[in-house]
Structures are given as C-alpha cells and as structure tokens.
Amino acid sequence: MIESNDFLKFIKSRRSVKRLKPGSISRNIVEEILDVAVSAPSAHNAQPWRFIIIDDEKVKIKLADAMAQAWQEDLSKNGLSRIEIEKLIEASKKRTINSSILIIPCLTMEDMDKYPDDRRKKAEYLMAVQSVSAAIENLLLAIHAKGLGACWRCAPLFCMEAVREVLKIPNEFDPQALIEIGYPLEQPKMPSRKPLKSLISYNKWR
Numbered sequence: 493m494i495e496s497n498d499f500l501k502f503i504k505s506r507r508s509v510k511r512l513k514p515g516s517i518s519r520n521i522v523e524e525i526l527d528v529a530v531s532a533p534s535a536h537n538a539q540p541w542r543f544i545i546i547d548d549e550k551v552k553i554k555l556a557d558a559m560a561q562a563w564q565e566d567l568s569k570n571g572l573s574r575i576e577i578e579k580l581i582e583a584s585k586k587r588t589i590n591s592s593i594l595i596i597p598c599l600t601m602e603d604m605d606k607y608p609d610d611r612r613k614k615a616e617y618l619m620a621v622q623s624v625s626a627a628i629e630n631l632l633l634a635i636h637a638k639g640l641g642a643c644w645r646c647a648p649l650f651c652m653e654a655v656r657e658v659l660k661i662p663n664e665f666d667p668q669a670l671i672e673i674g675y676p677l678e679q680p681k682m683p684s685r686k687p688l689k690s691l692i693s694y695n696k697w698r
Contacts (some may be wrong), residue, residue, distance in 0.1 A: 506633060506646070507682070509641030510587060512674030521638060527597075528634035532622035535616075536604040540626045543687045544659055544667075546594035555586040555658045559670075562651035587643075591672035595631070596648065596655065598665040599624050624668050631671065641676030644669055 522545055534540060546552055558579045588594065595672045604616050628644060635642040648655045648667035655667045 494558045502637075502681075503633065506636045507520075507641075507680040509635065509676045509678065509680060510643050511677040512587075512591055512641050512643075512672060513677050514590050515594050515675045517640070517673065518636070520547075522547075522593055522595075525631060525638060529627045532623070532626040532630045534626065535619035536603070536605060536622070538623070540602070540604055540620040541599050541627045542598045542665060544596040544598065544661070546596070547592075549589075551658070552589050552591070555594070555655065556585040557643060558645055558654040559588075559651050559656045560585050563647070564656045566650065572672035588670070588672060590674070592674040595673065596659065596669040597624055597628055597631075597668050597671070598661060599668050600665050602664065609622035629667060635673055638693060640673055642673045644671055644673055646670075
C-alpha cells in the first residue's frame with residue numbers, strides 16, 4: 493500500500509498542463525483512467541455523470557470551431573479588439589486540437605431525487621454538479637498517475653448548445669467541462685496559493 497505521505501505529495505504534485513504534445517493514447521488507457529473517475533463519491537450514489545471521449549481529429553476540429561464561434565460572440569461584448577479576439581481564439585483552438593484526447597464530462601439528473609419546489613430542485617442540481625466535479629478530480633489524478641498531462645477547462649458551460657449540436661448530446665444531459673489530455677511538454681511550477689490560515693476557521697465563520 494502506498495505510504496500516506498507519498499500519496500499526499502502525489503496529489504499536491506498534480507498540475508494543469510496547458511502545453512501538450514499530440515501522441516497516441518490507447519482506448520484501454522482512457523477507459524482505465526475513466527474507471528478511476530467513476531469510483532468517485534456521488535450524491536445518493538446516483539453517479540450523475542456521463543463521459544464523451546473524443547479521439548477523432550475531425551471531431552476535435554469541429555468542436556473547437558463551434559466553441560470558438562460562440563466565444564468570439566462573447567468576447568466581442570467585452571470591448572476587445574478584433575486582433576485581440578483572433579489571438580485568443582486561435583491559441584485556444586490550437587490547445588484543443590493538439591490534445592491527444594478530449595473528454596467531455598456531462599451531468600444528468602436522471603437518477604437524482606425529484607422535488608416540486610425550486611429551492612430543492614436547485615440544491616439537487618448543485619449536488620449533481622459536486623458529484624461530477626469529484627469524478628473530474630479523480631480523472632485528473634488518474635491521468636497524472638499515468639504520466640500524462642491534462643487541463644480542466646469549463647468552456648462548455650458558456651456554449652452548451654454548440655457542444656450539444658456537434659456531439660449530438662440530448663437535452664437532458666449538460667456538458668460540464670472539457671478535459672484536454674496529452675503528453676506534457678512542461679511540468680508547470682505550483683501556482684501561488686492563498687495561505688491556509690486565511691481560508692479556514694474552527695467552529696464558526698472567522
């Protein structure tokens with residue numbers, strides 16, 4: 493069994509890797525890391541996650557183009573110049589297309605509890621979001637354990653319909669994230685973190 497301190501160090505050594513080099517990753521490895529992802533805890537053990545794996549170059553390009561178009565419309569509302577927008581979009585598309593594998597985690601309320609009032613409906617949806625997020629963190633750690641790099645991007649939340657259309661996702665499933673996976677070209681340094689003491693309190697707020 494892995495030593496507890498080694499395990500904690502391993503968790504803390506995970507980084508978001510944005511510079512990835514393309515290379516073949518077998519479907520066996522992809523399914524192995526997803527098997528770790530779906531071992532995450534979930535509300536009611538509902539397991540409200542589904543995963544779309546993209547390893548087809550044409551689909552990656554089509555998805556990147558659709559998301560870029562939606563993002564361009566949003567960026568134009570932010571007062572950026574055309575050149576600035578084009579630069580941001582091209583860099584983002586390159587990252588997505590150059591990834592070996594893309595994984596789109598989706599959320600489903602299918603097996604979550606049903607309520608008649610908005611307050612509990614909202615709480616139940618947030619419980620599903622938390623569950624999917626736990627699975628994503630497991631996924632990232634499994635990717636790290638395989639010596640691969642990954643970056644968790646939330647872009648699909650801003651262009652759900654574009655992602656749905658490209659990937660033929662039914663309306664009852666909400667794409668939550670885009671996980672870019674590949675072979676790391678770098679080992680990023682740990683970004684600055686807020687001091688722990690500023691983030692915690694005992695027995696009451698502050």
